[in-house]
Amino acid sequence: MATLDFSELSSKPVGETFEGLIRMVGERLGVTVSWTGRGADQGRDLVFVEAQSGRIGSTPVRWLVSCKDNSKSNQAVSEQEVGSIVDKVRQHGCDAFLLATTTTAGTALKAKLDALASNERDRIQTKVWDRFELTRMLLSDQFADLLRQFFPKQNAQNAVRELDAARQKVEASVPRQVVGAIRRHLVPHSERYASLTGAAVWPHDADQQKIIDQLRAIIVNRPLSPLIVPRLDELHFDAFLALADRVIRTFPTQAYDYLLSYAQTTTDNSRLFNLIELLREFDQFSDDLEQSIAARCDEETLWDLYHETVEEGLTDTSYWDADLPSEIAQFHQNIEIVNIEVDDLQFSGGDAVTFSATLRLDVSGSTDEGEHGYPTEQKSFLYKVSGYPDGARVSIDDVKFRY
CATH class of the missing domain: 3.10.450 (Nuclear Transport Factor 2; Chain: A,)
Structure with a gap:
C-alpha cells in the first residue's frame, strides 16, 4: 500500500505540525483533546478522552498520545524514544497509550506495547497509528480537508490523478485526433515524446524499434525531410499503423503533416489506402486534397x-x-x-x-x-x-x- 509523504509535515519545533495533525484527527473522531504541556525534554503529549461503552454504561478512557515524526530519518520508533510508558501514563492520570508515528513501531517497542495490553494485573490499553493507518484515515472522505491543509503536495498529486482519470474516460469516447488535442494541453511534452519510443510503440521487433526511434525525432522535432519516406517504407505494415495511431494521439499537428507528406510521396497502394483513411480524421484534409492523392491509386484501392x-x-x-x-x-x-x-x-x-x-x-x-x-x-x-x-x-x- 502506498503511503502519504509525511516529510511534508516539516516545522519548528520538530514534530509540532504532526502533533497538530493528530490533534485535529482526534477532534474529528469526536474525542476530547488536551495537551500535557512541554516537559524537561521539550516534548509534549496529547490526551484524548473517549467514552467506551459497555452493556450497562460507558466509561471515560484517557489516552496518552505520543506523536513521533521520524519521516526524515524513516526510522522505526524505538523504546528509547518513547521512554517509560507506564510512568508517563500514570503521571498524566491516563488509562491507555496511543503511539502516532509517521513511520512504524520498532519490533521491541511493539512487543512492549502488546505486553502492556495483555497484562491482567496492571493492564494498559495500547494502540499504534503508524503511517499505513494514518494514510488510510487521511485518504478517506472524513479527513479530506485535513489532507488539503497538511499535505498540499499530496493533494495536488491526487487532483492530477483525478484529472488524468477523467481525461482517460473522455478519451475513450472521442476520436483519436481529439485525444491528441486533449493530451497536448494536459500531458507534458516530455511524457508524450517518451511514449513514442520504439519499445513503447512496437515492442515486438528490435529492428522496427530502431526505425521508430529515428522517425520520432524527425516527426516531432524537425521540419519534415524527404528522408522520412524511405524510413517509413521500411516499417512493417502493423508497426506503421501503430506508430501513426500513437502520433495522432500525442502530437496531432505533427501527425497530420507527416501523414500528408507520406501520402503525397509514397507509391505503395496499401499504404495510400490507410493514409487516406487516417487523414480523413482531420478537418483540414479537404476533398480536393484527397482526390489529388487518391488519383494515384490503382483500381482495387x-x-x-x-x-x-x-x-x-x-x-x-x-x-x-x-x-x-x-x-x-x-x-x-x-x-x-x-x-x-x-x-x-x-x-x-x-x-x-x-x-x-x-x-x-x-x-x-x-x-x-x-x-x-x-x-x-x-x-x-x-x-x-x-x-x-x-x-x-x-x-x-x-x-x-x-x-
Whole structure:
C-alpha cells in the first residue's frame, strides 16, 4: 500500500505540525483533546478522552498520545524514544497509550506495547497509528480537508490523478485526433515524446524499434525531410499503423503533416489506402486534397476507398426522382422508383478519380387519363452512368440509356 509523504509535515519545533495533525484527527473522531504541556525534554503529549461503552454504561478512557515524526530519518520508533510508558501514563492520570508515528513501531517497542495490553494485573490499553493507518484515515472522505491543509503536495498529486482519470474516460469516447488535442494541453511534452519510443510503440521487433526511434525525432522535432519516406517504407505494415495511431494521439499537428507528406510521396497502394483513411480524421484534409492523392491509386484501392459511397449515392431514389431520365419520365404519368441495383462498378485514376457503372432502375407507373386510366405497370430501365466521388456524395456526369 502506498503511503502519504509525511516529510511534508516539516516545522519548528520538530514534530509540532504532526502533533497538530493528530490533534485535529482526534477532534474529528469526536474525542476530547488536551495537551500535557512541554516537559524537561521539550516534548509534549496529547490526551484524548473517549467514552467506551459497555452493556450497562460507558466509561471515560484517557489516552496518552505520543506523536513521533521520524519521516526524515524513516526510522522505526524505538523504546528509547518513547521512554517509560507506564510512568508517563500514570503521571498524566491516563488509562491507555496511543503511539502516532509517521513511520512504524520498532519490533521491541511493539512487543512492549502488546505486553502492556495483555497484562491482567496492571493492564494498559495500547494502540499504534503508524503511517499505513494514518494514510488510510487521511485518504478517506472524513479527513479530506485535513489532507488539503497538511499535505498540499499530496493533494495536488491526487487532483492530477483525478484529472488524468477523467481525461482517460473522455478519451475513450472521442476520436483519436481529439485525444491528441486533449493530451497536448494536459500531458507534458516530455511524457508524450517518451511514449513514442520504439519499445513503447512496437515492442515486438528490435529492428522496427530502431526505425521508430529515428522517425520520432524527425516527426516531432524537425521540419519534415524527404528522408522520412524511405524510413517509413521500411516499417512493417502493423508497426506503421501503430506508430501513426500513437502520433495522432500525442502530437496531432505533427501527425497530420507527416501523414500528408507520406501520402503525397509514397507509391505503395496499401499504404495510400490507410493514409487516406487516417487523414480523413482531420478537418483540414479537404476533398480536393484527397482526390489529388487518391488519383494515384490503382483500381482495387479506389474500389476499397469509394465503392460504398458511390453505391449509396447511385441507389438514392431521391436523386433520380429530382432528375428523371427522359425514358422513365415518358413511361407513365405517375412514376415510382421501387428499386435500384448497381452492377459492374469500376474506378479509374490519373488526372482525377472517376467511376462508371451499369444501373438498373425498377419502376412502377400508372396514368390517370380516361374513364379508368391505365393500371399500374412495372418496367426495368438499364443505364450506363459515369461520374466522380464528391466528398460524401457522388456527382454524375453522364447517363446513357441502354434498354
